[in-house]
Amino acid sequence: MENKKENITFELASLAVSIRLENIPPHVLGIARQAVLDWLGVSIAGADESITDKLVEFMVSEGGLPRCTLIGSLDRLPASAAASINGTASHALDYDDVNFSVPGHASAPVLAAALALGEELHASGARVLEAFIAGYEISCRVGQLIAPNHYSSGFHATATMGCFGAAAAASRLLGLDADATSRALGIASTRAAGLKAAFGSSCKALQVGEAARGGLVAAMLAQKGVDVPEDMIGHRLGFARTHSSDWAELCALRSPRYVADFAVKTTDEAPVYDYHLETNLFKYHNSCxxxxxxxxxxxxxxxxxxxxxxxxxxxxxxxxxxxxxxxxxxxxxxxxxxxxxxxxxxxxxxxxxxxxxxxxxxxxxxxxxxxxxxxxxxxxxxxxxxxxxxxxxxxxxxxxxxxxxxxDSSRPENDLNAQKKRLTNKFRALCEGHLPLSKIEEIERKVFELESLVNICELVRLTARATPQP
Missing domain, CATH: 3.30.1330.120 (2-methylcitrate dehydratase PrpD)
Structure with a gap:
């Protein structure tokens, strides 16, 4: 068996499993909650976009157990379908947050998977937040492994990296250990897809929804014991080598131990950040x-x-x-x-x-x-x-x-209170006309007290369209 100390996939899985809410600095938790609020806002508004409507119509016609909320809809579907639809809605406006480590939109596919599975499992807000942070981190770290060639070659990194992040988040919610999470990331590597050629079309958002679904399904299959070869990310014919010439050059020049360490190192940029969430960038213009x-x-x-x-x-x-x-x-x-x-x-x-x-x-x-x-x-x-x-x-x-x-819009905001105020205003503007003010305010309260929620359903179900009055 391959030495796990030189197994990139296992190293990343071990990192995902090691992230604990109690060890995360308060300012990082603050950014994570802001990301949840922003995701909900763009998803609520994006639920009325044409691509979301068409996907809901298709998925509802396919059927399935009505376990999870479709944002902005009266319908409910299984977790994997909800992840796909909500992930698509979250990117339909192209107004969701960004991280240049991906490079792309790190939150959209990860939160779509985490909130759908969290609702199915009746997970606490704290567990969902922890899973989101783990998934976000894995998306960015896989992105850094194969940057910049992966993106410049034409791959839509939000979708490809998002599949790994969604798999990591779902694995955390399912309570998988490092071995099982490694399998989930391995399965995700066979499902991670997306092309920049789709930019400017509805398929850009659809790719993000499919990343959320692909990662969630990968974790559920790993939980059931589906096997996958060792180190599907770092394998000589694996994801990294086949999707980036930068990775092949790194492997040719460096030892396996160095390459494995590179997978879990922090960024070389100054200042050095412990979590990639610290470099999250929120959008205040509804364009690329x-x-x-x-x-x-x-x-x-x-x-x-x-x-x-x-x-x-x-x-x-x-x-x-x-x-x-x-x-x-x-x-x-x-x-x-x-x-x-x-x-x-x-x-x-x-x-x-x-x-x-x-x-x-x-x-x-x-x-x-x-x-x-x-x-x-x-x-x-x-x-x-x-x-x-x-x-x-x-x-x-x-x-x-x-x-x-x-x-230069690549610099993250230092004043998190000012950022919170600006994002709250954005959230309210996006939700206006979609939800009553009372629900909008309740969602805000629950997001900023996320760790205290006993059941994430308390939050997610507020986003559903109200039942029409007779």
Missing amino acids: YETHSAIECALYLARTENVEASNVVALDIRVNPHCDDICNIACPLTPLQAKFSLKHTVAMALLGKNTADPSAFNDENIADPQILALQELTQVIFDPGLRVPETIVRIKLRDGREVERKH
Whole structure:
């Protein structure tokens, strides 16, 4: 048998099993609760999106034991189906949080799996929170193992890494030990899938839902004793080697012990963080995160330099080349494509259109003559010297002035109280019109007291659509 000390999958499983709520610093727990609130908000709003409706219709027609809540729906389904639907809803708006260690959206698939299985098991809020933190950590660490080639090669890391995170979270809720969790991660490696080619379409969200479902099922199969070869992540024909040339180079240059240690090390970035949740980034614009720095530049220049769209004669957006395959749709034809367009989102910002409002991404703005005119004046320039997502926006005005702003949206918020307030406002805005105010306020209270919930059902079932009154 392979030496477990050189088994990447087992090392990661052991790390997931070792995470205990009582050992997690209070500020990390605070970020985790904020992530839960944010996930619930984007999922409640995303439940009304077309892809979610279609998936609910399909899954309900397939049937199954009505054990788990479908957010924003009257229907209930088995945990795996609920994880798929709720995971899709959580990403349908592309408004969920981000971590560049994945790189992608770390919370969406992990929480979709954890909350669905937690509801089926009637788990406590503390157990669900612990499982979420473990799953989030595993998603980020697998992501770091195969970065950056995995993502640059065209894989949708939110979905691929999310499957591992969902498997780790579900394993914790099922009480699996390190050996069984290792099997769950191994099974997940055969199910982890997703392509960046889907960006700008409904399939991007669908991939996230399938990651949640795939990870949850992997853990349940591992619990039942389904076998899988040793170290499916680090195997010579395993996930890491087949999905990233970076991994093959690392293995060729380093000893197996070094590679195994690399799987569970903390980040090399300064400052050093103990948990990847500390580098979680929340969205305050409802578009691809790599458009956010450009939006912030445009908003700053409009505010401080009195830049008006009618006075713009040329506009340059300078970004890392990494953005080309992600958020550089030059002429978006749908509201969803607009979220992946640097030109469109910057034009919206300069014209005072609220990029924080999901409804602002609509057909009317796609065809807006002012937005189209600004898009024509805009040039996206690729600069390898810029970090992702550093951006420089330079605007030339009719009066001969040239104004410029640089912004980096990759830095996490230091003031967690300010972040909590901002996220609470975002949550309320997303839920308005979907749930009554009394439920919205009750969800907030329960999230911020999550560890005291005896049964997670108390929280999850508040998100269901109310039964229509006769």
